[in-house]
Amino acid sequence: MAEKKHRTGTVSRRGFLKALGVGSAGALVPAAPALAAQERVPAPSDGELATLLDLSKCIGCGACVEACRESNADKFPEPVKPFSEMLPSRRAKPEDWSDLRDVDDRLTPYNWLFLQNAQVEYRGESFDINIPRRCMHCQNPPCANMCPFGAANKQVNGLTRISPNLCMGGAKCRTVCPWHIPQRQSGVGLYRHLMPRLAGNGVMYKCDRCYQLLDKGELPACIAVCPENVQTIGPRAEIVARAKALAEEMNGFVYGLEENGGTNTLYVSPVPFGLIDQAIDKDSGPGADKKLRAADKAKALGPGRPPMGPVKDVMADETNLATAAFIAPVAGIAAGVLGLGSKLLNTGEDGHED
Amino acid sequence: MKTRPYPAWISRLFIFLVAALSFTGLTQMPLAKRYALTTIPGMAWTGDFYLVHKIHYVLGAMLLFLAALAAVNWLKGWGRTLRLTGLGAARVAVVGGLLLSGLLRVYRNLPGVTLDPAYILTIEWAHLILFMVLGVLALVALMRGVSAYAVRK
Numbered sequence: 001m002a003e004k005k006h007r008t009g010t011v012s013r014r015g016f017l018k019a020l021g022v023g024s025a026g027a028l029v030p031a032a033p034a035l036a037a038q039e040r041v042p043a044p045s046d047g048e049l050a051t052l053l054d055l056s057k058c059i060g061c062g063a064c065v066e067a068c069r070e071s072n073a074d075k076f077p078e079p080v081k082p083f084s085e086m087l088p089s090r091r092a093k094p095e096d097w098s099d100l101r102d103v104d105d106r107l108t109p110y111n112w113l114f115l116q117n118a119q120v121e122y123r124g125e126s127f128d129i130n131i132p133r134r135c136m137h138c139q140n141p142p143c144a145n146m147c148p149f150g151a152a153n154k155q156v157n158g159l160t161r162i163s164p165n166l167c168m169g170g171a172k173c174r175t176v177c178p179w180h181i182p183q184r185q186s187g188v189g190l191y192r193h194l195m196p197r198l199a200g201n202g203v204m205y206k207c208d209r210c211y212q213l214l215d216k217g218e219l220p221a222c223i224a225v226c227p228e229n230v231q232t233i234g235p236r237a238e239i240v241a242r243a244k245a246l247a248e249e250m251n252g253f254v255y256g257l258e259e260n261g262g263t264n265t266l267y268v269s270p271v272p273f274g275l276i277d278q279a280i281d282k283d284s285g286p287g288a289d290k291k292l293r294a295a296d297k298a299k300a301l302g303p304g305r306p307p308m309g310p311v312k313d314v315m316a317d318e319t320n321l322a323t324a325a326f327i328a329p330v331a332g333i334a335a336g337v338l339g340l341g342s343k344l345l346n347t348g349e350d351g352h353e354d
Numbered sequence: 355m356k357t358r359p360y361p362a363w364i365s366r367l368f369i370f371l372v373a374a375l376s377f378t379g380l381t382q383m384p385l386a387k388r389y390a391l392t393t394i395p396g397m398a399w400t401g402d403f404y405l406v407h408k409i410h411y412v413l414g415a416m417l418l419f420l421a422a423l424a425a426v427n428w429l430k431g432w433g434r435t436l437r438l439t440g441l442g443a444a445r446v447a448v449v450g451g452l453l454l455s456g457l458l459r460v461y462r463n464l465p466g467v468t469l470d471p472a473y474i475l476t477i478e479w480a481h482l483i484l485f486m487v488l489g490v491l492a493l494v495a496l497m498r499g500v501s502a503y504a505v506r507k
Contacts, residue, residue, distance in 0.1 A: 048468075091388050140465040146403060148382045150478035153471035166475075170384035176403050261465055314404065318463055321411040325460045328415040329453075332422025336430065340423060 048139075048158035049214070050236040050264040052243050053132060056250055057228045060115050060130030064222035064230075065104055068113040068134075071210050071221030075164070076101075076110050077203060079187030084196035092201055094186035106304035107133070109185035109205035113222055116305070118279035122271040129269060129276060132222065132230065133306055134207035135160060135181050136256065137264040142314050143173035143182060152182075152204075158236060158264045159209040164189060169202030178260050178314055179306035182206040236264060243268050261313035277309040360432075360504070364420070371417045372449075372488075378410040379485060414456050421453055435507060441495045442503035448488045455481040 079098050086092035097103070101110040113134040120127045141160045144152040151166035152173050162173065162182060168191045174182045182204040191200025210220035218224070223231040232242065240257065243266045247254045255273045256266035269276060313319075381400050386392050392401035399405055428436075438446065458477045462469050469477075495501045 088388070088390070091390065140463070144474075145463045146382070146407065148478070148482075150471075150475040153474050154468055155471060156468050158468075161471075172384045172403060175384075313465075315463060315465065317404070317408055318411060318460075319465055321408060321415070322460045322464055324415045325411055325418060325457060328418035329422040332419040332424075333426050335419075336423045336426025340427075 047156060048236045048264065049209075049233055050137075050158060050239040050266060051209075051220075051223065051231055051233045052239045052246070052266045052268065053231050054246060055129050055131055055230075055267055055269040056252070058115075058130040058132065058230045059228055060117060061227065062104070062115060063225045063227060064132050065111070065113050065115060067221040067225035068207070068210075069111065071213065072112060072208075075205075075208075077164075077185040077188040077205065079185055079202075080192065081187055083187045084192065086201060087197050095184045095202065096187065097183070097185055098187075107181060107183050107206070107306070108304065109183045109203075112205065112207040116280045116308075118276045120271045120275045120279050122275060127271050129271060129279075131267070131276065131280070131308070134222075135209075135265070136179060136260070137207075137209060138260050139262040139264060140260075140313075140315050142176040142178070142260075145315060145318075146176045147173055155211070157214065159211060159214070161208045161211060162204050162206060164203045164205075166190060167203045168194075168200035169204060170200060171204060173204055174303060176314070178311040180303040181306060183304060239266060255308065259311040261315065267308075273308050274310075277307055280305075280308060360436075364424070368417075368420060371413055371420065372492075375410065375413045375417060376485065376489070378406050378413060381406045382410065411460065414453075414460070418453055418457070421449065432504075436504040437507045438504050439500060439502065441491060441498075441500060445488060445491050445495070445503060448484050448491060451484045452481060452488065455484065 077098065079096065081098075083094045083096070086094070097108045097110055100108065104111050104114055106114055113132055116131040116133050118127075118129040118131065120129060137159050138154075139158075141152070141154050143162075144154045144160055147153075148170075149166055149168060151168070152160065152162045154160045167189055169184050169186065169189055171182070171184050174180050174184065183206065184202050184204055186202035189200065189203035191202065194200065210218075210222075213220055213224075219233065223233055232239065234242075243254045243257070246252070246268045250268070250270045252268055252270040253272050254266060254268050256263040267273070381391075382403070384403075386397075386400035386406075392398050424432075455477050459481060461467060462474060462477065492501075
């Protein structure tokens with residue numbers, strides 16, 4: 001069966017850099033109090049940036065993986081060892097990647113981007129798809145919404161960051177993330193100075209879309225270094241339009257428009273993502289653990305090796321319940337005005353002791 | 355011990371809601387699995403972050419209803435016959451802050467809203483600190499035997 005590598009019309013990186021300049025101008029303006037709440041309308045003026053990854057172009061060279069490491073090297077953890085013994089020790093085990101810094105076939109605290117590979121047969125053709133995987137930068141990120149300490153946050157320019165100074169390493173963000181993206185390193189962070197035995201277990205790390213470069217109007221390292229121009233970045237509305245147009249052009253598919261209610265990382269592929277999701281069980285990149293490959297395929301994906309299947313909007317129920325929370329005080333006021341309170345007081349148990 | 359001039363069920367509902375909100379709020383932190391709460395029969399649900407979060411929302415809505423009802427009635431007439439105690443007034447202020455910061459958190463979690471991270475941090479830590487202050491005040495009121503928020507004038 002002939003192997004086919006889809007090539008679509010290349011889009012100038014310079015053109016996207018220009019678009020980025022337009023988008024980042026808005027992102028760089030510090031949010032004034034009055035503008036603090038911004039509607040996430042995908043329009044260039046709102047400054048929310050998204051990236052598009054054209055999987056038909058990726059040759060799996062790994063340049064993005066290397067560039068990511070170099071660009072973010074000064075953010076990587078330097079844990080203090082030995083780790084404090086945590087309680088209860090049976091349940092609170094340290095996670096240490098500091099001696100495995102070279103691991104590049106999964107996400108780790110030292111590897112925020114890795115390549116998955118999927119050999120897929122589709123419509124009688126064989127496709128060799130390489131997939132750079134990192135944080136999806138959700139439009140409504142559960143890792144940020146659910147973090148009890150405000151350590152994870154989505155910025156107004158559409159990227160989600162975890163503050164290493166605030167993170168306690170409880171790994172809740174990894175649990176609630178549909179792709180289980182953030183990875184933990186023990187022996188570093190705030191918990192060491194608060195309650196090293198009882199609370200926390202390190203700091204969570206993941207792609208922050210090279211905010212230090214974006215803040216200067218520069219491209220994230222993985223985008224800038226790519227020899228195949230796989231990735232583009234720009235105002236979300238433009239990126240969504242491009243993704244849809246590209247998918248139509250190659251008669252392909254888009255991942256990230258519906259997943260978890262929409263993400264700021266969009267993948268376009270010539271083959272269905274369901275097939276990719278099945279195939280990446282078999283091989284998670286060039287350096288994939290052989291034993292793992294032979295193991296239960298379903299277990300090959302998980303924390304550190306994100307799946308690519310459909311993901312429902314995990315915060316949808318909260319969004320619905322929010323209506324109840326906003327209506328509740330209004331209903332309480334209405335009930336009070338209608339006389340519920342005076343009735344209550346009149347039937348009160350005077351002298352009730354507690 | 356001071357007497358409560360308002361119905362007992364309001365006190366009981368308020369105490370239940372605050373206790374349940376405290377529990378579901380604390381379990382927003384990743385404690386349940388680490389400290390084996392999930393292994394206690396019937397408590398496995400405490401390890402489900404999403405479920406606990408939703409319960410917190412529902413309980414929060416109920417407390418908002420109760421607080422709004424009480425506030426309106428205070429303005430309508432309770433205020434003429436009742437007087438907030440000192441500790442009562444302090445706890446009313448703290449509960450008000452908790453409700454406000456809680457509502458802001460609900461707002462922040464809406465899919466169409468992105469607040470500046472500095473505001474998020476302020477809201478989250480205000481919610482957490484006020485919760486702890488309420489705990490201290492409740493304990494002091496209980497120990498002094500003046501747990502009623504209001505007494506007859």
